[in-house]
Amino acid sequence: MRIRVILSLLLALAMPFLATASFAQVGVAITVAPPELPAYEQPLCPGDGYIWTPGYWGWGDDDYFWVPGTWVMAPQIGFLWTPGYWGWGGDGFLFNEGYWGPGVGFYGGINYGFGYFGHGYEGGRWNNGHFFYNTTMNNVNVNSIHNVYNTRVNEATVNHVSYNGGKGGIDVRPTSQEEAAAHEKHIGPVAAQTQHAWSARNNPQQRFSANHGAPPVAATPRASMAVHPKDLPPIERPAAPSTGNSKQDQKYQKQQEKVVAKQNQDRQKLQQQQDKEHQQMAKQQANEARTQQVEQKHQQQTQQMQQGHTQQMQQMAQRQQPIGGGGSHASSGGSGRH
DSSP: OOEEEEOOOOSSOOOTTOOBSOOOOOEEEESSOOOOOOOOOOOOOOSTTEEEEOOEEEEETTEEEEEOEEEEEOSSTTOEEEOOEEEEOSSSEEEEOOEEESSOOOOTTOOOBTTBSSSSOOSEEEETTEEEEETTTSOOOTTTOOOEEOOOOOOOOOOOOOEESSTTSBOOOOOHHHHHHHTSSBBOOOHHHHHHHHHHHTOGGGBHHHHTTOOSOOEESSOOOOSSGGGSOOOOOOOOOOOSOHHHHHHHHHHHHHHHHHHHHHHHHHHHHHHHHHHHHHHHTOOHHHHHHHHHHHHHHHHHHHHHHHHHHHHHHHTOOOTTOOOOOOSSOOOTTO
C-alpha cells in the first residue's frame, strides 16, 4: 500500500479548533479507498442537548479504523454538526474534518443515516434555545425528553459508500448553501470527539484488518473519555495562521511552543499526582467502591484539564487574525489526527 504524507497548508488559517470561516486540511493521502460504512443501530440519546455524530472510518498506523457513532453535547446553542468525509484528491483519498457551526455544510453527499442522508440534517433542529429531536430519525426516550417532533423524510438511495469522488465514489458537489455554511463561524471537533477518535485508533479490534468492515463497537451512547492524562491524545500543535506580518507570525509560533510545553507539564504533573493516589490505594487495599470513586475523580480532573487546554488554544488562535480575513473553504483535504 503506497502512502504519501502531505504536509501542505491549503488555507490561511490552519486551526482545527479555531472559530473561523475556513479550516485547515493537513494530513495523509491514501491510495486505497475507505471501506463501506457498516450498518448499525443508534444507541438511546443520553440526554437533552446531545446531537448525533455519525461513525466514520479514520486512518492511522497504516490501516483504517472505525470511529463509532456517538452522541455529543453541542458546544454552543444553535450549533449543528457537519460530519467529516473522505474525498478523492487526484492521486489519493484525503479526509475533510467535520466541524460545528450554525449550519450544516458539505459532507461529500455521504449517506451516514440517522438524518445525515447526504445533504443537510433531518434529525433535529434548534428552536428558542432548545434542540428538538425528530423521533423518526433518532432513538429518543420521549418520557424524559419532551422537545421532539415527528417528520418523515424520503431518504435518498441507500448505499454504504464512504467517500466522494474517484472510482466508485459519490459523485456530488456542494450546493451554494453548503458552501455558505463552510464560510460561517465554526469550530472543529470538541475535546470529547478528539478523545473518542483516539480511543478508537488505539483499539486493535476497531481496525479494518481485524474486523473486515464489521467493527465490534459501531456506536456508543457517549464519546469515550480518558480517565488519566496518559490516555489523552498528543497535544496538537496547529500550523500558525499567516497574518502577512513575519514578526507577528514568529512571535505567535514562540508563544505556541511555550503553551504546548506548559500543557505537557500540566499533564505530567496530574499523572504523577494520580499515580501516587493509585499507590496509596494499593497499600490500603482499597475496596471496589473506593477505587471506582477515585477513578471517577481522576476522569473529572483529566477532562477539566483537557477542556481548559482546548479553550486556551482556541483563545490564542482567535487573537491571531490574518490581514484581510479568512480564505476559502477547501472541498477536499485531509486530517491525519483521527
